[in-house]
Amino acid sequence: MGWGAAALMLLLPATMFHLLLVARSGPARLLGLPPYLPGPEALWSPWALLLWLTWLGLQAAFYLLPARKMAEGQELKDKTRLRYPINGFQALVLTALLVGLGVSAGLPLGMLTEMLLPLAFVATLTAFIFSLLLYLKALIAPASALAPGGNSGNPIYDFFLGRELNPRICSFDCKYFCELRPGLIGWVLINLALLVQEAELRGSPSLAMWLVNGFQLLYVGDALWYEEAVLTTMDITHDGFGFMLAFGDLAWVPFTYSLQAQFLLYHPQPLELSMASVICLINAVGYCIFRGANSQKNTFRKNPSDPRVAGLETISTATGRQLLVSGWWGMVRHPNYLGDLIMALAWSLPCGVSHLLPYFYLLYFTALLVHREARDEQQCLQKYGLAWREYCRRVPYRIVPYIY
Numbered sequence: 515m516g517w518g519a520a521a522l523m524l525l526l527p528a529t530m531f532h533l534l535l536v537a538r539s540g541p542a543r544l545l546g547l548p549p550y551l552p553g554p555e556a557l558w559s560p561w562a563l564l565l566w567l568t569w570l571g572l573q574a575a576f577y578l579l580p581a582r583k584m585a586e587g588q589e590l591k592d593k594t595r596l597r598y599p600i601n602g603f604q605a606l607v608l609t610a611l612l613v614g615l616g617v618s619a620g621l622p623l624g625m626l627t628e629m630l631l632p633l634a635f636v637a638t639l640t641a642f643i644f645s646l647l648l649y650l651k652a653l654i655a656p657a658s659a660l661a662p663g664g665n666s667g668n669p670i671y672d673f674f675l676g677r678e679l680n681p682r683i684c685s686f687d688c689k690y691f692c693e694l695r696p697g698l699i700g701w702v703l704i705n706l707a708l709l710v711q712e713a714e715l716r717g718s719p720s721l722a723m724w725l726v727n728g729f730q731l732l733y734v735g736d737a738l739w740y741e742e743a744v745l746t747t748m749d750i751t752h753d754g755f756g757f758m759l760a761f762g763d764l765a766w767v768p769f770t771y772s773l774q775a776q777f778l779l780y781h782p783q784p785l786e787l788s789m790a791s792v793i794c795l796i797n798a799v800g801y802c803i804f805r806g807a808n809s810q811k812n813t814f815r816k817n818p819s820d821p822r823v824a825g826l827e828t829i830s831t832a833t834g835r836q837l838l839v840s841g842w843w844g845m846v847r848h849p850n851y852l853g854d855l856i857m858a859l860a861w862s863l864p865c866g867v868s869h870l871l872p873y874f875y876l877l878y879f880t881a882l883l884v885h886r887e888a889r890d891e892q893q894c895l896q897k898y899g900l901a902w903r904e905y906c907r908r909v910p911y912r913i914v915p916y917i918y
């Protein structure tokens with residue numbers, strides 16, 4: 515258990531650095547060796563540390579600004595509910611304004627692309643230090659504040675999974691903040707810097723770069739616009755906050771999810787307008803399924819008699835909650851994952867088919883969602899018992915109709 519966690523703590527950062535190095539190498543081979551091993555001078559930069567801490571501080575300040583709404587989380591073990599500010603989209607807009615002002619005043623945004631390696635290094639370092647502090651904080655937390663997993667007694671495993679469910683400093687919720695702000699907004703900022711750098715190098719950004727930037731901005735904008743929905747995800751309601759999420763949120767998301775744009779900067783790809791239109795269509799189909807499914811479930815969970823969902827067929831469960839068996843949730847048991855995967859494909863296609871590297875996200879994400887789906891099934895079976903079995907009988911496919 516502990517060995518597996520230790521191996522992942524080495525393997526995940528190593529994979530991220532491998533991707534960063536390979537993306538800028540000539541052959542850009544996903545499965546090849548990295549072109550060189552970076553020395554300390556390539557990884558460590560006090561400027562990167564300063565920039566990273568400023569970024570975290572800025573996003574924390576945006577988090578603390580008055581919110582348009584305060585949302586309540588799920589009921590906790592001690593029957594209380596935490597309150598969360600809904601101002602993530604506001605943070606995105608404020609960041610965009612600030613960056614826009616900076617660029618018009620001469621800020622060399624494209625230079626950020628030269629700092630990706632040291633920035634990824636300080637983000638990884640922060641994730642380690644932060645997880646250690648969270649582990650120590652959990653030692654003095656009451657038992658009711660601990661997560662169901664992550665408290666096995668094996669320190670390495672617990673450090674990796676995270677012991678406390680909702681670690682907070684006063685009203686500042688560390689996990690909720692990290693899940694949506696610095697990483698997701700950082701991802702689109704890195705994409706933008708890559709676009710600016712491409713314009714500087716080649717006169718204008720390529721069509722492929724525009725598509726990748728546009729699609730991923732839509733995804734991040736959507737996540738922040740529907741921020742409240744994250745409060746019902748297993749990351750917030752079930753998982754502790756440890757190295758896996760801290761590293762995932764702060765380092766993995768910004769530095770590996772921007773891989774397609776990184777690849778395009780160093781390996782420009784021609785893209786016909788007709789092919790670009792097909793890719794836009796694929797992204798639109800994926801987005802409609804993803805958003806349609808997520809909104810249908812959220813609307814239903816908030817108010818089952820809402821006219822938009824009142825006509826859908828349902829199964830009653832012993833808990834008093836119902837499960838949808840028609841509409842998006844009657845097609846497969848995770849229609850939102852299907853939409854997300856179709857979008858992942860559309861993000862890679864602008865990079866052409868000559869390299870496997872830009873398809874890394876699609877491969878990793880398929881594995882992540884298959885694993886996540888299995889965990890969710892387990893939890894739903896525990897929660898809903900026979901009613902869940904009936905749902906599985908009525909809707910036999912998990913993610914892809916007639917395939918899986």
Ligand SMILES: NC(=O)C1=CN([C@@H]2O[C@H](COP(=O)(O)OP(=O)(O)OC[C@H]3O[C@@H](n4cnc5c(N)ncnc54)[C@H](OP(=O)(O)O)[C@@H]3O)[C@@H](O)[C@H]2O)C=CC1
Nearest residue numbers: 747748808811815836837838839843850851854886890894
């Ligand atoms: N880009 C990325 O890296 C990632 C993206 N995602 C995306 O985040 C979003 C959230 O995903 P995730 O948190 O995994 O899970 P879901 O949003 O799919 O939520 C699963 C929960 O939905 C409820 N549910 C399941 N089936 C039904 C039904 N038939 N009717 C009503 N409710 C049902 C159950 O909870 P209950 O009954 O308690 O309401 C279940 O636990 C997804 O769109 C996913 O694609 C997720 C992970 C990573």
Ligand SMILES: CC(C)CCC[C@@H](C)[C@H]1CC=C2C3=C(CC[C@@]21C)[C@@]1(C)CC[C@H](O)C[C@@H]1CC3
Nearest residue numbers: 526693736737744747749758761762763766767
């Ligand atoms: C480092 C590991 C391999 C795994 C880390 C996993 C994390 C990167 C993801 C766990 C759940 C996530 C969610 C999102 C981003 C990725 C992480 C943090 C979203 C915020 C993406 C946008 C969606 O609209 C909502 C997602 C919720 C879960």
